[in-house]
Amino acid sequence: MYKSKRISDSTIHRLSLYYRSLAALEKSGHQTVCSKELGKREKLTPAQVRKDLSFFGSFGTRGLGYPVRELKDKIAEILGINRTWNVAIVGVGNIGSALIGYKEFQKQGFHIRLAFDNDQRKIGSLHKGILISDVKELKPLLRKNGIQMVIVAVPAGSAQAVVDEVVEAGVKAILSFAPTNLKVPEEVFLRTENMAIELEHLSFHLAKPYYRRPARP
Amino acid sequence: MYKSKRISDSTIHRLSLYYRSLAALEKSGHQTVCSKELGKREKLTPAQVRKDLSFFGSFGTRGLGYPVRELKDKIAEILGINRTWNVAIVGVGNIGSALIGYKEFQKQGFHIRLAFDNDQRKIGSLHKGILISDVKELKPLLRKNGIQMVIVAVPAGSAQAVVDEVVEAGVKAILSFAPTNLKVPEEVFLRTENMAIELEHLSFHLAKPYYRRPARP
DNA sequence: GTGCAATTGTGAAACAGTTCACAAACTGAG
DNA sequence: CTCAGTTTGTGAACTGTTTCACAATTGCAC
Ligand SMILES: NC(=O)c1ccc[n+]([C@@H]2O[C@H](COP(=O)([O-])OP(=O)(O)OC[C@H]3O[C@@H](n4cnc5c(N)ncnc54)[C@H](O)[C@@H]3O)[C@@H](O)[C@H]2O)c1
Ligand SMILES: NC(=O)c1ccc[n+]([C@@H]2O[C@H](COP(=O)([O-])OP(=O)(O)OC[C@H]3O[C@@H](n4cnc5c(N)ncnc54)[C@H](O)[C@@H]3O)[C@@H](O)[C@H]2O)c1
Numbered sequence: 224m225y226k227s228k229r230i231s232d233s234t235i236h237r238l239s240l241y242y243r244s245l246a247a248l249e250k251s252g253h254q255t256v257c258s259k260e261l262g263k264r265e266k267l268t269p270a271q272v273r274k275d276l277s278f279f280g281s282f283g284t285r286g287l288g289y290p291v292r293e294l295k296d297k298i299a300e301i302l303g304i305n306r307t308w309n310v311a312i313v314g315v316g317n318i319g320s321a322l323i324g325y326k327e328f329q330k331q332g333f334h335i336r337l338a339f340d341n342d343q344r345k346i347g348s349l350h351k352g353i354l355i356s357d358v359k360e361l362k363p364l365l366r367k368n369g370i371q372m373v374i375v376a377v378p379a380g381s382a383q384a385v386v387d388e389v390v391e392a393g394v395k396a397i398l399s400f401a402p403t404n405l406k407v408p409e410e411v412f413l414r415t416e417n418m419a420i421e422l423e424h425l426s427f428h429l430a431k432p433y434y435r436r437p438a439r440p
Numbered sequence: 441m442y443k444s445k446r447i448s449d450s451t452i453h454r455l456s457l458y459y460r461s462l463a464a465l466e467k468s469g470h471q472t473v474c475s476k477e478l479g480k481r482e483k484l485t486p487a488q489v490r491k492d493l494s495f496f497g498s499f500g501t502r503g504l505g506y507p508v509r510e511l512k513d514k515i516a517e518i519l520g521i522n523r524t525w526n527v528a529i530v531g532v533g534n535i536g537s538a539l540i541g542y543k544e545f546q547k548q549g550f551h552i553r554l555a556f557d558n559d560q561r562k563i564g565s566l567h568k569g570i571l572i573s574d575v576k577e578l579k580p581l582l583r584k585n586g587i588q589m590v591i592v593a594v595p596a597g598s599a600q601a602v603v604d605e606v607v608e609a610g611v612k613a614i615l616s617f618a619p620t621n622l623k624v625p626e627e628v629f630l631r632t633e634n635m636a637i638e639l640e641h642l643s644f645h646l647a648k649p650y651y652r653r654p655a656r657p
Numbered sequence: 658g659t660g661c662a663a664t665t666g667t668g669a670a671a672c673a674g675t676t677c678a679c680a681a682a683c684t685g686a687g
Numbered sequence: 688c689t690c691a692g693t694t695t696g697t698g699a700a701c702t703g704t705t706t707c708a709c710a711a712t713t714g715c716a717c
């Protein structure tokens with residue numbers, strides 16, 4: 224049965240993976256799927272799949288598996304993606320533009336409503352259909368537009384100042400691409416995506432000699 | 441003492457964090473740093489810092505701490521970032537362009553040498569100083585230029601085909617931005633960066649009611 | 658030198674996450 | 688309706704990671 228417990232980050236991450244597999248299964252006309260099959264698709268053990276789902280309830284039928292459509296909807300509900308979210312982007316440079324140009328976010332319900340910059344040459348112009356506002360207007364505009372998530376794509380040196388404003392505007396979820404440590408109050412959820420660290424991870428593996436890869440099943 | 445053991449992904453990730461803190465400390469003129477201070481900067485316990493480092497040797501002085509410069513260099517060696525790497529990007533769209541335009545990679549020793557696309561309008565043109573080659577030339581050019589890492593930034597549907605070619609060219613490290621499961625042989629190291637999943641993680645936290653955040657120390 | 662304060666390096670303990678294994682529950686065939 | 692065959696849901700066992708706690712060192716003041 225459903226238990227109110229701390230859900231681990233890895234479980235949340237895997238829910239997103241299950242969701243994608245289920246969407247694919249639904250498209251290909253499958254009515255049900257068992258934990259073994261779902262596990263195979265995401266390179267996980269069947270037990271892992273069942274345990275993850277069991278934190279949120281019991282959605283399967285013994286002897287049969289899980290109803291694809293229903294489980295997908297249930298995971299969407301758990302992840303909060305059965306609805307739309309109002310997102311703003313601060314910093315319309317390389318990364319900021321790329322994100323604005325990515326139409327899949329929109330399709331998934333993450334609507335990019337506002338974009339901000341502090342460069343006078345950009346402010347006031349349209350970027351892929353989005354008007355770039357002055358970052359001085361950040362706080363009131365976030366409030367006025369009911370923005371729930373902010374993506375921070377400014378240089379590392381400006382990130383903390385931007386985050387502080389975002390927090391003051393009452394936003395509780397921030398995704399930052401700046402490779403720097405940011406302080407936020409307890410109740411604000413912040414994730415930092417650091418691509419350089421991903422490359423360093425690759426380089427660690429190429430450089431060895433410290434590491435031995437585990438055998439794969 | 442140094443032990444040849446499986447090093448966890450989280451340890452590798454933290455080494456990257458330490459490296460950044462050490463670089464900052466060096467810049468601000470610090471000669472030494474203790475595990476407590478380093479831990480504070482990265483929101484980790486001192487024990488965690490010492491344990492991570494202990495997998496690779498003993499670099500500190502009891503009673504004093506770690507020599508900033510030396511430890512930084514040692515971590516660079518462990519991560520394989522005390523050298524340069526030849527990187528290629530496949531897919532010069534939103535994300536591919538953003539990465540090519542990001543000068544920090546270059547400064548860190550990740551040199552983007554080649555870029556590929558399959559769009560005739562892009563092939564042959566210069567993009568921020570990089571010539572865009574035809575993806576048909578992928579295999580021979582990767583080989584000829586001694587490319588060690590490839591960043592895949594093509595649509596999900598094309599990603600597996602691209603990865604297959606990259607693998608055939610003998611590349612052993614791949615970073616993919618395509619939100620899809622990719623197959624690679626045992627000896628190839630693949631990481632997938634999925635930004636949509638990051639947003640879903642934010643949304644999970646906003647959506648609750650399933651999760652309670654743990655108190656912070 | 659001696660002694661005190663600081664801090665490392667590391668087994669051992671505690672905690673967290675994953676896998677096992679099996680009773681329970683269901684399907685579908687006969 | 689029964690029974691063989693599946694597959695779930697979940698405590699328990701296991702495995703991996705983090706934190707604790709302390710002996711071992713070292714720096715530095717006097
Ligand atoms: N481009 C990449 O591939 C990449 C990769 C990894 C990390 N990052 C990080 O992402 C962030 C953005 O990188 P980028 O390459 O897009 O940089 P960029 O310089 O191209 O863009 C930054 C944008 O932010 C704007 N800006 C600066 N200060 C601002 C402020 N206080 N308020 C509002 N806007 C402000 C600038 O005018 C510019 O348009 C950086 O922190 C960078 O380290 C980028
Ligand atoms: N843009 C984003 O912010 C973002 C965010 C998350 C994930 N992604 C993922 O990153 C990938 C790229 O996204 P994007 O927004 O840059 O897409 P895009 O369409 O802007 O760019 C893709 C580029 O790849 C090229 N291409 C297509 N097939 C190719 C092939 N077989 N060989 C070589 N080149 C090929 C296209 O010509 C295009 O230039 C996608 O898988 C996308 O899902 C992008």
